[in-house]
Amino acid sequence: MSSKIIFGKWEGTVLLINLICTQIILGFPRVMTEMAGTAAWITIIYVSVIMLVAFWLISKLYSRFEGMDIIDISQIAGGGILRVITGLVMTAYIMYIISIVLREFAEDMKVIILPESPISFVTLFFVAGMIVGAYLGLEAIVRLGAIFIPLITIGFLFITIGVSPYYDMANLFPVLGAGPEKIFGEGFFRISIFSAASILFFIAPYIRTNRNFKIVGYASILISSCLFLWSVLSYIMVFPYTVSIENFLPIYQMARLINYGRFFQRVESVFVFIWAATALLYLSGAFYFIIHIFRKTFKLEYEKPLIAPFAILIFNISLLPPNLATAIQLEEEYFRKYIWIVTIVFPIIVLSIANISQKRKKGERKGEKAVE
Amino acid sequence: MKKPLSSIVRTIIIFAMLCITLTGCYDSREIDDMAYIVAIGLDTGKTNKLMMTLQLVVPPKIKGGDGGGGGDAEEGSQIITLEAPTIYSGLNMANNFISRQINLSHTKVLVFSEEFARNGIADLVIALPKGREFRPTVNILVAKGTAVDYIKSVKPELEGNPAKYYELNNISHLHTGFTADTMFHNFYIQSKSLSIQPVATLAGVSKYKSPEDLSLADSTYKDKGRPAPLEGDFKAGSLPKSGSVQSEIMGLAVFDRGKMVGELDGEQTMGYLMVRGKFNKAYVTMPDPIEKERFVILNIRQARKPNKNIKMVNDKPVIDIRIMLEGDITVIQSGINYESPEKMSILERGYEEFIKKGVSDFLVMTSKDFQSDICGLGSGMKKKFLTWDQWKDFKWLSRYKEATFNVSVDVKIRRPGLTIRSSPITSTEGEIYAR
Numbered sequence: 057m058s059s060k061i062i063f064g065k066w067e068g069t070v071l072l073i074n075l076i077c078t079q080i081i082l083g084f085p086r087v088m089t090e091m092a093g094t095a096a097w098i099t100i101i102y103v104s105v106i107m108l109v110a111f112w113l114i115s116k117l118y119s120r121f122e123g124m125d126i127i128d129i130s131q132i133a134g135g136g137i138l139r140v141i142t143g144l145v146m147t148a149y150i151m152y153i154i155s156i157v158l159r160e161f162a163e164d165m166k167v168i169i170l171p172e173s174p175i176s177f178v179t180l181f182f183v184a185g186m187i188v189g190a191y192l193g194l195e196a197i198v199r200l201g202a203i204f205i206p207l208i209t210i211g212f213l214f215i216t217i218g219v220s221p222y223y224d225m226a227n228l229f230p231v232l233g234a235g236p237e238k239i240f241g242e243g244f245f246r247i248s249i250f251s252a253a254s255i256l257f258f259i260a261p262y263i264r265t266n267r268n269f270k271i272v273g274y275a276s277i278l279i280s281s282c283l284f285l286w287s288v289l290s291y292i293m294v295f296p297y298t299v300s301i302e303n304f305l306p307i308y309q310m311a312r313l314i315n316y317g318r319f320f321q322r323v324e325s326v327f328v329f330i331w332a333a334t335a336l337l338y339l340s341g342a343f344y345f346i347i348h349i350f351r352k353t354f355k356l357e358y359e360k361p362l363i364a365p366f367a368i369l370i371f372n373i374s375l376l377p378p379n380l381a382t383a384i385q386l387e388e389e390y391f392r393k394y395i396w397i398v399t400i401v402f403p404i405i406v407l408s409i410a411n412i413s414q415k416r417k418k419g420e421r422k423g424e425k426a427v428e
Numbered sequence: 429m430k431k432p433l434s435s436i437v438r439t440i441i442i443f444a445m446l447c448i449t450l451t452g453c454y455d456s457r458e459i460d461d462m463a464y465i466v467a468i469g470l471d472t473g474k475t476n477k478l479m480m481t482l483q484l485v486v487p488p489k490i491k492g493g494d495g496g497g498g499g500d501a502e503e504g505s506q507i508i509t510l511e512a513p514t515i516y517s518g519l520n521m522a523n524n525f526i527s528r529q530i531n532l533s534h535t536k537v538l539v540f541s542e543e544f545a546r547n548g549i550a551d552l553v554i555a556l557p558k559g560r561e562f563r564p565t566v567n568i569l570v571a572k573g574t575a576v577d578y579i580k581s582v583k584p585e586l587e588g589n590p591a592k593y594y595e596l597n598n599i600s601h602l603h604t605g606f607t608a609d610t611m612f613h614n615f616y617i618q619s620k621s622l623s624i625q626p627v628a629t630l631a632g633v634s635k636y637k638s639p640e641d642l643s644l645a646d647s648t649y650k651d652k653g654r655p656a657p658l659e660g661d662f663k664a665g666s667l668p669k670s671g672s673v674q675s676e677i678m679g680l681a682v683f684d685r686g687k688m689v690g691e692l693d694g695e696q697t698m699g700y701l702m703v704r705g706k707f708n709k710a711y712v713t714m715p716d717p718i719e720k721e722r723f724v725i726l727n728i729r730q731a732r733k734p735n736k737n738i739k740m741v742n743d744k745p746v747i748d749i750r751i752m753l754e755g756d757i758t759v760i761q762s763g764i765n766y767e768s769p770e771k772m773s774i775l776e777r778g779y780e781e782f783i784k785k786g787v788s789d790f791l792v793m794t795s796k797d798f799q800s801d802i803c804g805l806g807s808g809m810k811k812k813f814l815t816w817d818q819w820k821d822f823k824w825l826s827r828y829k830e831a832t833f834n835v836s837v838d839v840k841i842r843r844p845g846l847t848i849r850s851s852p853i854t855s856t857e858g859e860i861y862a863r
Binding site for chain 2: 093094167168169170171172173174177222224226229230231232233234235295296297298299302309312313315318321
């Protein structure tokens, strides 16, 4: 919790990869297929390129604010009011997604392995993980992630490559799927799949230099793009378009298919491991940032007293959707379509204002010196 | 200042929490509280929509592995039949009189009766993937006659465990080529595809009780213009065999629009596997190209995936298929030295013609008789379209009945077996079977 915490590029990158790519083990491959059909993979390449361009712009704008997070930058841009607005907007954004994802994880756990357990009971286990993570702090979360994210990625690759006997390249045709309008028009809004990259603004003080900021940003976007691309490609190759839009947990459905002889089957247990580990790392990481942003926004001295109230709040909000279908709709229909405005456009505006404001201040100082 | 908890108190708290969380929760279910179903049979019901037959394993009576023990296969399973409107309502009813809770996570086969399959199984197939316990690797069978009779006939003597019998039987196509991998996942995605139609393994109960009863009445050899049947000229239930194993699988049931529309015998199934590129290996018997009354046998395998080229000529599909096979000589009854490089090509050409005719007849049958693209030839056509809507509007499956086929087969003999040269058998009258 102390600002003295410092971690490296690797830890920063895996933290962002975890936050960005968690959606893969939820409904991501299906959502992309629903939108672009057999051309979902083209949409991913398209939005990844847009995101890289957006990050190039962001890193240019950020270059004057080395070691600062977006709250500090808002303070420079618009004083206390903009700082509070930025803080509240970012807190609300993370609260929204973490509540829905918490509900989805708990519901999925109930569907997959705990059908008899009440949803609140299952949710409590995840909330407990979030609380423990927040108490231990960011350093513990990122260091644990640095160990587990590579293992989770290996598990993910194991499942997606393990179903290779079911691959059918013909499933990738017709090559333009739902059509260019959907891929490049509606597909643009899917830049929101990278919304969690905005957390980079909050880990900037921990990774210190602008160079590290750029390396972590580009690396996490590129690696996440590759994982997104591979998840969708492997999914479509296994499930043709007409069936790919039915599965609510695509990677789990793929894991259920792995069957090598009489002894190597029922590999979905690997999925349950990577799934629970990803959930706990994602939820504890995102939850920590809610506490951190809220404390910094209102310049509070301590973070730990905020943990319990926010945990109770998120637990209750997560139980508000009446069913799993509503929770999925809240994530996929609204959040994943429009959140890019909050996570990409809003920081660009704040950074632009801060840049103008700094230039103006410099100009004023130069003017004062000239008068002197 | 508050005193921190001592390490002993903390340890006790952690252990207490672990005891509560790890020793059981809402979902704890003991394995011996479960009744595992290995086979589900579905026939048309008399009092309700479905007549459902469940084959449950009786774990204490299943033969163990190396240790042996337990009872025989018949004792190792229990069969019950009931009538219900749907599969899950039937399971609910069965749970009333079976002491243990029914579990589908070890189900190996789902058997539809032929009558049921011909009336349509789409509504049942659509409902199945939602079930968490129902696995996509379950094999789909269509029983000639009734499903209940087929399941009752499964009394394997080599396998004490009926689940193992089904598992091994389901993969027999890897060394016979007379059935195919018809797991539920494939059946389901093909049922919903615009470029391929599904198939199911054909199952049946042997008609013959003793060797005296054997007949060739149901063999398909006459339809093919052969003087005598080869091993692939049969469908399940008509194999000329008798013995304690009454259950059989051989051939495929062909589906279109969720209904069974035809059957393939063993040889046609081999053609299906070759066209799909899923043929592993099998012994293929053929009349000797020179000595027509003798047989030659190659152990054939698919060398490469087949090349398929589909084009539209006068708005009708023209499909070119090139099948590449390789094989080892297993039997030459005539004693002709086909192992020699000069004569080997005679055998290769003979096999090419033999397989080409079989595959061509099979493809024409799927197009003209069944009007069902079970080989997924539409996948090649799909690549020529840019968007899904264009492909959908093309309506490939309804155009398939107009397809014409140009099949070419390439057979390469690689090895002569353990002998490098065939020589004649001699007798007091001189050499016989030798040219």
